[in-house]
Amino acid sequence: MSSLLINKLDMTTDLRYTCEMTSVSDKVTQQIQGLPEDISFGYGQLALAKQDYQTAAKALERLQKKGVIKKLSKGIFYKPKKTVFGEKKPDEQQLLKPYLYQNGQRTAYITGDYLYNQLGLTTQVPAVIKIASRNRRIFINTGSLKATAVKSYVDVTDNNYQMLGFLDAIKDFKQIPDVDVVNALAVFKSRIRPLNEAQRQMMIDYALAYPPRVRALLGVVLTDLNLTKGIRKLRDSLNPLTTFDLGIDDSLLPNVSDWNIQ
Known part of the structure; x- marks a missing residue:
């Protein structure tokens, strides 16, 4: 192979590498421009392939020098928000x-x-x-x-x-810590009540992976809200001989005894 051909191949390779670097750098810059101020981000949020991280690091370094972004810790950056009191961290x-x-x-x-x-x-x-x-x-x-x-x-x-x-x-x-039982039950109800049927079924399905006390307490709250569709899954998953000492009685939630809660 002639030296001229080798030089041409080297130039082609260098040009391709430069184009790839420019493409990654532009991609990083565009994504960061689209991020709102006052939030942090890492490589995982820039939708980059792992092989592009080294090139992306150089692009991020240039953006730091320009003051567009600032470094929080290794691999974590943020766009500073400017206020009348100076720059604000996330x-x-x-x-x-x-x-x-x-x-x-x-x-x-x-x-x-x-x-x-x-x-x-x-x-x-x-x-x-x-x-x-x-x-x-x-x-x-x-x-x-x-x-x-x-x-x-x-x-x-x-x-x-x-x-x-x-x-x-x-x-x-x-x-x-310092939980108030009455308030906690009200919070649980307020979070469950607005869910649609599909979301409630999803919650029930996820609860099946949790410890039995979760299934029991979720079951009795759903019962109290008269949202009983699908809760048989919760009841059938419980050992009828197991009781749950949660400090809740019938005055706080009717039907707790049906779920072996006390």
């Missing part, structure tokens, strides 16, 4: 968001007392946030942001993570 939920996705798909969600505080079940805010995922173990220790991993009962998606968080609250009902 809040905790936004800081956590990139950790909840993998390859552009949600695989985890915030749970535990941080979530239960948002649901109005407790006034306490934990120092360490819990992140639930089926197949990932997510631990964070960045500045004031700390999180530990728990295992979800089913695979997590954008369509079900809120429902799973709600079922977690039912599961942890007795362990929620």
Whole structure:
């Protein structure tokens, strides 16, 4: 092979590589331009192939130098929001968001007392946030942001993570700090009542993967709301000899004894 032909091949390869780099860089820039201010993001939210991460890193570095984005931690960035008081960082939920996705798909969600505080079940805010995922173990220790991993009962998606968080609250009902039973039951009802029939059936199906106390408490709340379609699945899944000490009697929820709750 002649040296001239080799040089042409090298030039073609270099040109193709340069075009690929430019394409990835443009894709990164366009996606970031489309993101709102005051949110954080990671590589997993940029819809990039793993082989493009190195090129994307250079593009992100250039955007940092221009002040378009800022770095929060390794692989996590945000678009600063400018206010009259200066630049504003994202809040905790936004800081956590990139950790909840993998390859552009949600695989985890915030749970535990941080979530239960948002649901109005407790006034306490934990120092360490819990992140639930089926197949990932997510631990964070960045500045004031700390999180530990728990295992979800089913695979997590954008369509079900809120429902799973709600079922977690039912599961942890007795362990929620300073929980008020009357208020908690009102919160549970207020969350279930607006669901359509398909959503309620989905919740029942997910509950079957949870511990028996979840199925029992969900069953009695659905019964109290007169939303009984499909709850036979919950009842049939329970051992009739098992009782659940949840501190709830008939004065708070009629029919609790039918679900072996006391």
